[in-house]
Amino acid sequence: MPNPLSIKAILQMASAQLHTAEAALEAQLLLQSALNVNRAWLIAHENEVLAADIHQTFKALFKRRLAGEPIAYILGYREFYGLHLQVTPNTLIPRPDTETLVDAALAKVLDSANLSVLDLGTGTGAIALAIAKHRPNANVVGLDASPAALNVAKNNAASLAISNVQFVLSDWFNALADERFDLIVSNPPYIEQNDAHLSQGDLRFEPISALASGADGLDDIRHIVEHCLIYLKPQAWLMLEHGYQQAAAVAALMAQVGLVDIQTCKDLAGNNRVTMAKNPLIVSSHWG
Numbered sequence: 403m404p405n406p407l408s409i410k411a412i413l414q415m416a417s418a419q420l421h422t423a424e425a426a427l428e429a430q431l432l433l434q435s436a437l438n439v440n441r442a443w444l445i446a447h448e449n450e451v452l453a454a455d456i457h458q459t460f461k462a463l464f465k466r467r468l469a470g471e472p473i474a475y476i477l478g479y480r481e482f483y484g485l486h487l488q489v490t491p492n493t494l495i496p497r498p499d500t501e502t503l504v505d506a507a508l509a510k511v512l513d514s515a516n517l518s519v520l521d522l523g524t525g526t527g528a529i530a531l532a533i534a535k536h537r538p539n540a541n542v543v544g545l546d547a548s549p550a551a552l553n554v555a556k557n558n559a560a561s562l563a564i565s566n567v568q569f570v571l572s573d574w575f576n577a578l579a580d581e582r583f584d585l586i587v588s589n590p591p592y593i594e595q596n597d598a599h600l601s602q603g604d605l606r607f608e609p610i611s612a613l614a615s616g617a618d619g620l621d622d623i624r625h626i627v628e629h630c631l632i633y634l635k636p637q638a639w640l641m642l643e644h645g646y647q648q649a650a651a652v653a654a655l656m657a658q659v660g661l662v663d664i665q666t667c668k669d670l671a672g673n674n675r676v677t678m679a680k681n682p683l684i685v686s687s688h689w690g
C-alpha cells in the first residue's frame with residue numbers, strides 16, 4: 403500500500419504532470435470538484451491526507467484532463483461575466499473574449515426602457531443571460547439550432563433565476579415571425595474550416611458547428627448580416643463577435659447591406675473582436 407498523500411503533495415504532483423498554461427489552478431479545480439469544496443477550504447486543509455476514495459475520484463478527473471479534455475467540460479461549468487454557467491460538450495465553452503461583446507451590448511441597452519435583445523446561436527446562453535441579468539427591464543431572446551444546447555441555456559436561466567430571457571429553437575432567424583429587436587448580438591462560428599487550430603487543444607472537443615464556418619470563416623456572419631435588417635428596429639444595432647483578422651471583412655459586409663455607424667471594439671488582448679453597426683432607418687411619426 404502506498405502511503406496516503408497530503409492534499410498539497412497531490413496538487414504538486416498533478417500540476418507538474420499537466421503541461422497546460424494554468425496547471426496549478428486546474429489541479430486545484432479538479433480536486434475541489436472531487437472533494438466538493440471551495441478553494442478556501444482546499445488551501446486551509448492542504449496538509450491533510452486525502453481519503454482513498456476521493457483520491458480515486460480525483461485521478462479519474464485528472465486522467466481526462468491529461469487526455470486533453472477541456473477543464474470546463476470535466477468540471478461541468480464555466481464562469482462567464484460573473485455567472486456560474488453549466489457547460490456540456492454540446493455547447494461552446496464561453497470565453498473571456500466574449501465578455502467584450504457583453505460590455506458593448508450593455509453600453510447600448512439602457513435599463514430605462516423595455517428594450518428587446520436577440521442573441522443568435524446562444525449556446526450555454528452566456529451572452530443572453532449576462533445581458534438579461536444586468537438589464538432586468540430588457541426582454542432577451544436566445545436562439546440556437548441545437549436542442550441540446552438550448553436545454554443547457556434553459557437550465558442556466560433556471561439555476562440563475564433569470565426570468566427576462568426566453569430560449570427558442572431556431573436555425574439563425576428561421577423561427578422568428580415579424581418581431582423586431584432593439585439590439586441583435588451574436589458570437590457565431592467564425593473559424594476557417596481548414597484552420598489547424600480546430601484539431602488542437604480544447605477546440606477538438608467543442609462542437610464543430612459552433613466553431614467553423616466555411617472556407618473564410620464568414621459563412622454564418624454573411625448570413626446574419628444579409629438577413630438582419632428585417633429583424634432590426636429603426637436605429638437598432640447589430641453586434642457581432644469575429645476573428646481577430648476579420649474586422650474589415652465584417653465591416654464591409656455591414657456596409658454592403660446599408661448599415662451605418664460601423665465601429666470595431668478590441669478584446670482584452672488588444673485584438674479586434676466585435677464589430678457593430680446600426681440600422682439607418684428613422685421612424686417617422688407623421689408624413690408630409
Ligand code: GLN
Nearest residue numbers: 589590591592593612613
Ligand atoms: N473565439 C473562439 C476561438 O477562436 C471561436 C469561437 C467562435 O467561433 N465563435 O477559439
